[in-house]
Amino acid sequence: MRPFNLLLTLTVIPAISFAFTGDCCSQTSRVSVAVATASDGVDAQVTQVDALVKKVWDDYGLRPSRDATDAEWCRRVHLDIIGRIPTVKETTDFLASKEVNKREKLVDTLLYDDQYTEEFARNWTTVWTNLLIGRTGGSDRDSMISRAGMQKFIRDSFAREKPYDKFVYELITATGTTTPGDPNFNGATNFLIDKVNEEKASLATAATTKTFLGLQVQCTQCHNHPFNDWKQQKYWEMNAFFRQVKAFNSNGMRARDGGIAKLTDQDFRGENGKDPDKAEIFYELRNGLISVAYPVFVDGQEINPHGGVNTVNRRKELAELMIKSPFFAKSMVNRTWAHFLGYGFTSPVDDLGPHNIPSNPELLDYLAQEFRSSEFDVRQLISWIALSKPYALSSRRTRANEKDDPLLGESPKFTHFYIRQMEAEQLYESLLVANESETQGSYEEQEKNKNTWLRQFTTAFGTDEGQESTTFNGTIPQILMMFNGDMIRKSTAVTKGTMINRLASSGNYNKSVEELFVKGLSRKPSGEEKDLAKSILAARKGNAGEALKDVWWVVLNTNEFIFNH
Numbered sequence: 001m002r003p004f005n006l007l008l009t010l011t012v013i014p015a016i017s018f019a020f021t022g023d024c025c026s027q028t029s030r031v032s033v034a035v036a037t038a039s040d041g042v043d044a045q046v047t048q049v050d051a052l053v054k055k056v057w058d059d060y061g062l063r064p065s066r067d068a069t070d071a072e073w074c075r076r077v078h079l080d081i082i083g084r085i086p087t088v089k090e091t092t093d094f095l096a097s098k099e100v101n102k103r104e105k106l107v108d109t110l111l112y113d114d115q116y117t118e119e120f121a122r123n124w125t126t127v128w129t130n131l132l133i134g135r136t137g138g139s140d141r142d143s144m145i146s147r148a149g150m151q152k153f154i155r156d157s158f159a160r161e162k163p164y165d166k167f168v169y170e171l172i173t174a175t176g177t178t179t180p181g182d183p184n185f186n187g188a189t190n191f192l193i194d195k196v197n198e199e200k201a202s203l204a205t206a207a208t209t210k211t212f213l214g215l216q217v218q219c220t221q222c223h224n225h226p227f228n229d230w231k232q233q234k235y236w237e238m239n240a241f242f243r244q245v246k247a248f249n250s251n252g253m254r255a256r257d258g259g260i261a262k263l264t265d266q267d268f269r270g271e272n273g274k275d276p277d278k279a280e281i282f283y284e285l286r287n288g289l290i291s292v293a294y295p296v297f298v299d300g301q302e303i304n305p306h307g308g309v310n311t312v313n314r315r316k317e318l319a320e321l322m323i324k325s326p327f328f329a330k331s332m333v334n335r336t337w338a339h340f341l342g343y344g345f346t347s348p349v350d351d352l353g354p355h356n357i358p359s360n361p362e363l364l365d366y367l368a369q370e371f372r373s374s375e376f377d378v379r380q381l382i383s384w385i386a387l388s389k390p391y392a393l394s395s396r397r398t399r400a401n402e403k404d405d406p407l408l409g410e411s412p413k414f415t416h417f418y419i420r421q422m423e424a425e426q427l428y429e430s431l432l433v434a435n436e437s438e439t440q441g442s443y444e445e446q447e448k449n450k451n452t453w454l455r456q457f458t459t460a461f462g463t464d465e466g467q468e469s470t471t472f473n474g475t476i477p478q479i480l481m482m483f484n485g486d487m488i489r490k491s492t493a494v495t496k497g498t499m500i501n502r503l504a505s506s507g508n509y510n511k512s513v514e515e516l517f518v519k520g521l522s523r524k525p526s527g528e529e530k531d532l533a534k535s536i537l538a539a540r541k542g543n544a545g546e547a548l549k550d551v552w553w554v555v556l557n558t559n560e561f562i563f564n565h
Contacts, residue, residue, distance in 0.1 A: 043384060045370050050389040052363040056413055063400035065393050065416040070095055072394070072565065073103065075522040077386055079422065079564050080340050081110045083123030084429040088515060091522045107386050111379045121159040122443075124378075126425045127339065128154045131211065132171070132191045135454060144193045144247060144261035146178040147451070148444055153187025155443075164332055164376035165323045168212050172319040177250065178261045189263040193247045196263070200281075201242035209238060212322055214331035214352035215298060236283045236293035241318040243268045243281060244309055265315070268307035279307025297321040327352055329368035333381065334358075337367070340385045342418035343406050359411035390414035395565040419565045424457050425450065427562065428487070434519045434556070435491040436499045456481065482557050492553050494545040500552060504545035509537055512548055520555040 057064060068076070074094045078086040086094070094106060110116050129137070129151050138147030157167050176186030178193055195203035209215045217235045250262040270279040280292045294305040295314050301321055304312045322328050330352055338344035345358035358364045367384070374380045385391060393416050397404070401415035412418065422430065428450055431437075457478065482488060494500050503512035513533045517525040525533065537547040555561055 043387070045367075045384045046387045048366060049363065049384060052360065052366060053388070053390050053414055055362070056360055057415060060413060062404060062413055062415045063398070064389070065396050065398055065401060067392055068394045068417060069523075071522045073392055074106070076391075076417070076564055077103075077107065077110065079426055079430070081107070081123070081382065081386065082116055082119040083126060083426050084119070084433050085520075086522060087433055088518050091518055103392075104387060107383055111383060117159055121155045123429075124158045125151050125155040128158075130425075132207075133194075137194075138190070139451075139455070144178060144249065145190050146180070146187075146261070147190075148447070149178045149180055149185065149187040150190035151187075151447060152180055153190070156187075158378075161377075161379065164371075164378050165328075166376075168328075169319045169323065172208065172212075172322065173313075173315045175264050176262070178263070182260055184262070186263075189261075192242075192245065193261055193263050196242055196245045196247050201239060201245070204242045204245075205235065205239040208242075208318075208322075209298070210350045212331060213298070213325060213327040214334060214346070214350050215327060216351050216353060217298065232283070232285065233291065233293060234298060236281060236291075237296035238298060240281050240293055240295040240305075241314045243279070244307065244314050265309045265313060267309055268314075270307060276307040278305045280305065297325075298327075299325065326368065329372045329376070330364055332376075332378075333364060333367040333371055336378075336381055337385055340382075340391055341412070341414055342420045343412040343414075347406075347411075359413070391417070393417050395419045417565065419563050421563055424454055426564075428453055431487050431491060431556075435487075437490075453487070482562070488553070488556060491556065492549045494549050500545060500548050503548055509544050509547070510534075512544070513551055516548065516552050516555055520552070520561045521558070 056062075067073075071091065074091055075085055078084060078090065094102065099105065110120065129147070132154075133145055133147070133150055137143070137150070138145035153170075156162075157170075170188045171191045174186050174188035174192065176189050177184045178187070178190050179185060180187070191207075192204050195201065195207055198204075205217065209217045217238050244265050244267065245263065246266050247261065247263050250260045267276065268279050269276045271281050278294065280294055282290050282292055285291055294302070295317070296302045297318070299321075303314070303317045303321075306312045331350070334344040334346060334349055334352065338349045343349075345360055345364045346352055346356045352358070367381070370384070371377075371381050393414075395417040397416050401413070404410065404413045404415045406412045406418065490498075492500060494504065503515060506512055510530065510533075513530065514524050517523060517529070533547070533551050536550050537544065540547040540550070
């Protein structure tokens with residue numbers, strides 16, 4: 001079976017049935033086992049990453065697929081770094097360049113050039129907003145979250161190249177109000193604001209340890225861990241760090257009625273309310289007995305159990321302990337690697353517990369060490385991964401690596417690029433670019449429009465862990481949207497001022513078809529595809545606008561457009 005079916009046969013006009021048949025699905029291909037070596041413009045870290053990946057290939061007797069084409073690599077790096085496909089100009093400029101280090105230059109441009117700062121920050125704001133508060137965070141009328149406030153904090157952090165340790169410290173220790181415009185506004189408060197009041201801060205405990213340490217201590221909330229020696233005590237000791245923080249509406253009104261949500265630290269006298277020097281919490285064991293817990297970090301480090309904020313600020317102590325923990329850097333490396341390569345070194349990506357051995361522990365440790373040595377420079381980490389050998393490989397599997405398939409339960413060896421569907425946000429931004437749509441309104445207005453579009457795919461479960469579900473995974477809602485949704489109708493419109501109308505008016509049908517392919521697929525059409533496009537023009541009785549509309553509709557509905565490959 002082909003891992004990625006680009007063959008899409010559709011009937012778009014009477015008596016014309018056709019298929020666009022890009023060759024990127026071929027199972028057989030030439031194999032290259034060469035690993036990049038250090039050269040001008042390639043960091044030593046990239047060379048070491050490649051060597052550690054190759055070591056696993058050798059251990060398992062695997063050989064990598066050949067390299068991706070420049071067009072394939074250019075498309076995927078735009079999607080992963082700035083969250084959209086490249087424009088025609090970006091693609092053609094890159095393909096036309098003869099510089100030997102043009103890939104390094106493109107990564108540097110996307111990461112550091114002022115013309116991409118806004119898009120870089122927007123993309124990673126989307127990634128981290130979804131991670132910290134979910135796609136539906138702030139949409140519930142009773143929620144205290146300000147989505148705009150969360151996005152502003154994240155966007156400013158990435159635009160200003162804030163180190164990751166400072167970014168997390170501010171999220172864990174934040175106090176203030178959630179909504180932009182308020183004198184005490186602090187957007188970082190939106191991470192914990194809806195979590196600290198839920199069942200003795202259970203959501204805050206689980207989300208913090210999972211997100212920033214990759215440790216799922218929530219598994220021990222009610223019982224000892226089933227697969228390792230973590231005890232129930234560990235969960236409640238971590239939970240104790242959050243007992244000084246409270247969330248409330250500062251003007252006495254509910255959020256949905258215009259209340260201003262506020263996160264603040266308050267003295268904690270312990271659950272018995274008698275001894276602030278120890279300020280203990282109690283929890284019930286499986287046998288019905290009651291036990292006591294004080295703030296102790298997951299590695300066993302204790303802090304002063306005093307509940308007075310001026311004596312011991314438990315959240316600040318927690319943030320400092322987290323940043324020093326080896327799991328802190330590992331968790332971010334694992335998550336970032338998964339963003340670019342499709343899979344992390346563990347599954348799930350936020351579980352680095354002792355029962356879940358990483359697929360390449362040596363590489364995970366190495367990148368975590370280098371990330372810490374870089375003073376938690378997120379852009380530097382992205383650069384190392386985006387320029388690595390596994391990220392540059394073709395998505396075509398070969399007989400020499402066909403067993404490297406995480407979908408079959410195997411740990412990923414990264415012998416080829418794992419195909420994955422675009423995220424809904426990536427598709428939205430890519431459709432805007434492909435359709436030459438000019439963004440209008442403020443950033444907040446643009447995000448509101450995008451969130452309105454995204455809501456058709458996302459459902460909040462309201463579970464203890466704030467889980468969500470998305471139907472943007474090839475199911476009927478996505479298919480209907482791609483076939484006949486508002487964005488697709490606007491993208492294929494032939495009316496005056498539209499992209500299709502511009503191309504139809506150029507008088508060069510063949511060149512227009514070529515531009516549509518470069519727009520959507522970052523490549524030129526094959527000879528067969530050119531012939532099919534000509535047959536559509538004939539069927540449309542020479543109406544270039546209607547023919548280009550049909551061609552563009554099919555390009556947008558191919559797997560080759562929708563997937564990151």
